[in-house]
Amino acid sequence: MSTAAAAVAVLPVPFFFMFLFFFYPAICFVVARDQLSNPPSCGETINSLMTKFGQISSPNFPRPYPYDVICNFRFIGNGKERVQIAFTKLDLDYPQGDPTNPSDCHEVDTVSVKVKTGEMERELGYYCGSKRPPILMSPSTQLDLKFTSRRPTHSPHRSQGFQANYRFVTDYGIKTGKQNETQDCIFTYDSSTGQSRGNFTSPNYPGLYPSNTTCHYLFFANTDERIVIRFLSFDVEGIAPGCTRETQSDYVEFSNFNINLVDRKMVHFCGKSLDGRHRTTVSDGNFFRVTFKSNEIYEDVGFKAHYEFVQFEDPMEVKKLARSSTAASLMSTSASVLCCLGTALALTISCSTLSSLLSRSASD
Numbered sequence: 156m157s158t159a160a161a162a163v164a165v166l167p168v169p170f171f172f173m174f175l176f177f178f179y180p181a182i183c184f185v186v187a188r189d190q191l192s193n194p195p196s197c198g199e200t201i202n203s204l205m206t207k208f209g210q211i212s213s214p215n216f217p218r219p220y221p222y223d224v225i226c227n228f229r230f231i232g233n234g235k236e237r238v239q240i241a242f243t244k245l246d247l248d249y250p251q252g253d254p255t256n257p258s259d260c261h262e263v264d265t266v267s268v269k270v271k272t273g274e275m276e277r278e279l280g281y282y283c284g285s286k287r288p289p290i291l292m293s294p295s296t297q298l299d300l301k302f303t304s305r306r307p308t309h310s311p312h313r314s315q316g317f318q319a320n321y322r323f324v325t326d327y328g329i330k331t332g333k334q335n336e337t338q339d340c341i342f343t344y345d346s347s348t349g350q351s352r353g354n355f356t357s358p359n360y361p362g363l364y365p366s367n368t369t370c371h372y373l374f375f376a377n378t379d380e381r382i383v384i385r386f387l388s389f390d391v392e393g394i395a396p397g398c399t400r401e402t403q404s405d406y407v408e409f410s411n412f413n414i415n416l417v418d419r420k421m422v423h424f425c426g427k428s429l430d431g432r433h434r435t436t437v438s439d440g441n442f443f444r445v446t447f448k449s450n451e452i453y454e455d456v457g458f459k460a461h462y463e464f465v466q467f468e469d470p471m472e473v474k475k476l477a478r479s480s481t482a483a484s485l486m487s488t489s490a491s492v493l494c495c496l497g498t499a500l501a502l503t504i505s506c507s508t509l510s511s512l513l514s515r516s517a518s519d
Contacts, residue, residue, distance in 0.1 A: 198227040198302075203236055203323035213302050213316025217244075220316040224304045232296035235338045236323040237365065240268065240291045240300065246315040248307060249284040257284035262305070266317055269299045272367050272451045279454070285314075290362025292328060294451070327358035327370065340370035341414075346377050346464040354387070357447050357457025364405075364457040369448045371414055374462060376441040381467045384409070384445060385435045386460045392453040393425025405449040407458065411439045414446075441467075 197214055211228055213220040230238040247264040249257055257263075260283035268279040270293045279298075282288045291298075302317065325338045331353055332342030340358060344350070355372055357364045374382045393404025406425045410418035447457070 200229045208322040212318040226302040228300040230298045238293040238298035239322045242319045244318040248314045254284035264304045292359040292365040294365040294367045345375045352463040363454040367451040372445040374443040380464045382438040382443040389458045390456040391425045392455040395426040398423035398425035408446040410444040
């Protein structure tokens with residue numbers, strides 16, 4: 156028995172009730188204040204060495220979550236892995252407006268996501284209400300997710316909280332093409348494989364593309380083919396025209412040359428959409444490169460594009476065939492004219508034979 160308990164035990168009954176009357180409220184206040192300043196915690200650290208995918212949620216999900224809770228989830232990938240988060244449910248207490256379109260996430264229950272770019276940590280998203288966040292992807296191997304619930308200022312909430320799926324990926328969320336063996340963001344599309352057409356997207360599409368990311372899409376056509384690129388949707392953060400580094404723009408670039416060479420006649424593209432003349436692009440030869448580049452500042456939805464390898468007719472060959480056809484036609488006409496005029500030439504062959512010979516000569 157402790158000294159304090161022993162002291163209370165030996166107090167006469169009247170003094171014991173006086174002790175409770177004066178000191179019990181103070182003890183309850185100290186305990187309550189301690190609970191407010193140090194709310195219960197939850198969460199975990201998830202390393203890709205232990206699992207490559209899984210699911211996290213708020214406490215008690217799908218039942219209402221408790222108030223005054225902070226849950227920290229840290230995801231740690233390895234090698235060239237990125238962390239991808241896809242929310243399946245977001246239902247947080249939002250007493251100050253429309254939860255399906257929240258305008259202010261301060262002083263309410265929230266889910267926040269932070270990522271690291273180099274040594275710099277920054278906030279990727281801050282979410283509240285019931286509007287489900289987009290699919291998110293880290294620019295590096297680490298991502299931190301924090302769930303915070305507050306003491307309600309009105310009647311007790313009945314919100315479910317959140318649930319999200321996570322994955323450690325090396326394919327950048329790009330589902331088509333063949334990725335290079337080093338797991339960089341380089342994807343190849345080759346006509347010789349028999350795949351004559353298809354789609355390709357920015358990383359993590361239709362979620363937000365990660366910052367500080369460069370992806371190359373390389374298209375190899377047969378010698379008698381060209382590559383046609385047509386954008387189906389386009390939303391790349393930046394200031395057009397130009398989309399320069401000075402304006403801190405992300406961009407999409409086309410090139411008829413390989414990764415280390417710049418095609419100076421091609422401009423950068425960014426913004427919320429492309430006009431009609433830029434929506435479709437055709438390669439000069441049987442190789443074409445599309446490059447996507449994001450800086451360390453912004454994220455956006457990105458793009459979805461269609462590619463097709465099409466048969467190519469060389470204009471010079473078309474002209475040569477046209478000239479040959481014209482010459483044959485003229486010679487045939489000349490033979491017919493000679494026959495029709497009843498020329499007096501001493502010929503021992505018939506008009507039809509003459510026409511046949513001249514036509515054969517033209518085709519040779």
